Amino acid sequence: MMLGPPGAGKGTQARQLRRRWDIPHISTGAMLREAVQAGTPLGREVAAIMESGGLINDEVITRVVTERLEQPDTSNGFLLDGFPRTIPQAQALDQMVDGRAPLIVIDIALTEAEVVRRLASRMVCAECGTNATGEGDRCHDCGGPLVPRADDREQVVINRLKVYREQTEPLVRYYGERPTYCRIDGARLPDDVTADIFRAVEEAARR
Numbered sequence: 079m080m081l082g083p084p085g086a087g088k089g090t091q092a093r094q095l096r097r098r099w100d101i102p103h104i105s106t107g108a109m110l111r112e113a114v115q116a117g118t119p120l121g122r123e124v125a126a127i128m129e130s131g132g133l134i135n136d137e138v139i140t141r142v143v144t145e146r147l148e149q150p151d152t153s154n155g156f157l158l159d160g161f162p163r164t165i166p167q168a169q170a171l172d173q174m175v176d177g178r179a180p181l182i183v184i185d186i187a188l189t190e191a192e193v194v195r196r197l198a199s200r201m202v203c204a205e206c207g208t209n210a211t212g213e214g215d216r217c218h219d220c221g222g223p224l225v226p227r228a229d230d231r232e233q234v235v236i237n238r239l240k241v242y243r244e245q246t247e248p249l250v251r252y253y254g255e256r257p258t259y260c261r262i263d264g265a266r267l268p269d270d271v272t273a274d275i276f277r278a279v280e281e282a283a284r285r
């Protein structure tokens with residue numbers, strides 16, 4: 079599973095991890111959006127919660143992840159993104175993976191100043207919404223034009239960071255002493271971060 083503030087490059091690194099180990103990238107945000115679009119019973123439940131301005135609670139999101147991890151494509155491993163966000167979710171995840179290979183936690187660390195600097199210059203594809211990575215002025219997925227992200231204004235960034243810090247600090251305390259907790263310096267070139275993550279995951283898997 080991955081932790082990391084907005085702007086840490088989790089999307090880019092997720093693509094690399096998925097390719098390297100041929101494992102599914104399980105993004106709870108994407109799964110919830112798909113469920114809402116597909117109009118499944120869960121999707122209708124989630125849509126009702128969101129329309130009332132509520133937060134998706136631990137029980138609902140834990141049920142979503144539990145069902146997803148029962149799919150056969152997770153038998154050789156998986157990459158979790160966006161879950162867990164709370165201690166009850168982390169405890170539920172420990173139960174889900176009980177009896178499987180140990181859970182490896184990749185924490186991509188970035189200073190707040192670096193997050194603000196990166197997000198201020200972050201671009202997104204105007205066609206498909208994918209975050210731009212690396213150089214060039216075209217989307218690497220669909221070739222669409224890149225524009226500044228609407229939600230990256232400075233005050234929005236500061237608020238997101240505050241939420242991230244409040245959510246994540248308890249998780250870092252929860253996982254931080256485990257031999258499979260890997261803190262990665264995210265303030266480097268994406269390829270160097272990828273190399274560090276691969277090395278850390280391989281070492282952690284042997285512990």
Ligand SMILES: [Zn+2]
Binds near residue numbers: 204208217222
């Ligand atoms: Zn695109």
